[in-house]
Amino acid sequence: MPTTTLDVREIPPPQRHPKIHAAFEALDAGESLTIINDHDPKPLFYEMQAEVDAFDAENYAVEQRNDNEFAATFPKQ
Known part of the structure; x- marks a missing residue:
């Protein structure tokens, strides 16, 4: 499954969700x-759900890599 990665840590919080x-x-x-x-992108x-x-949503996955790094995968049907 092809995956696109987007690092949003440097994007101002109000702009993150629209970019995602x-x-x-x-x-x-x-x-x-x-x-x-x-942070954990649970909200x-x-x-998205x-x-x-x-x-x-059933194949969503999140991995905490360290205290300030979370990798969350959002699959598209």
Whole structure:
């Protein structure tokens, strides 16, 4: 499955979700977006689950790499 990675740690917080949504929208079905974040993106997971029909919530995965680095993968159906 092709994956696009987006590191949002240097993006100002109010601009993160719009950039993430745009990157996810640009994916083809069967691809995924992995974001690198400075916190657990659980609120984004719930937002995507509620608002984005193409988000494959069952195959979402998040990995805490250290105290300030989380890698979350958002698959697209």
